[in-house]
Amino acid sequence: MTQAFSQTAFSPTPQASQLPTMPTGWPIGSYATYAEAQRAVDHLADKNFPVQDVTIVGVDPLLVERVAARLTWGKVLGSGAMSGAWFGLFVGLLLSLFTPGAGLTPILIGLLSGVxxxxxxxxxxxxxxxxxxxFISHSQLVATxxxxxxxxxxxxxxxxxxxxxxxxSGRGF
Incomplete structure (x- = not known):
């Protein structure tokens, strides 16, 4: 093992860019939504401001789980059948492409097996x-x-x- 290999591939200290770090800087604006904060940074960029010095920080994060629907055996089996059908169709198509003279048989077998x-x-x-x-839900991380x-x-x-x-824009910040 060479010296260069041991220092780069198995370095005991990870690179700083890979580790989470606390944001630094002075607050220059505060917004109720992420879209407003994005708009503010976009405005800075439009004015040739050095945006590499800017960070958007979500304060007081909340995990919001929005319930979308009730989960039933019918929905579970239907969803499983659909995802299995796509995978089976893919496998069947591959088999039919690489099997000379196979026709539609591998596609049908793959489809039915996948379902x-x-x-x-x-x-x-x-x-x-x-x-x-x-139930089915979708989680989202938001900030106050x-x-x-x-x-x-x-x-x-x-x-x-x-x-x-x-x-x-007639709004305060």
């Missing part, structure tokens, strides 16, 4: 929950507010530009 296995695996997964989670931070060397200029944006 059967998809339903079986979906049913096994749903049965394993034993009714503890009979979004602060725009800027490195001190440009913070005052950034704050002035965002104040102009707030005055032109």
């Amino acid at each position: 059967a296995f998809g339903m079986a695996f979906a049913a096994a997964g749903y049965a394993a929950t034993r009714g503890r989670r009979d 507010r979004y602060d725009v931070l800027c490195q001190p060397r440009n913070a005052e200029a950034g704050r002035d530009l965002l104040a102009q944006l707030a005055m032109s």
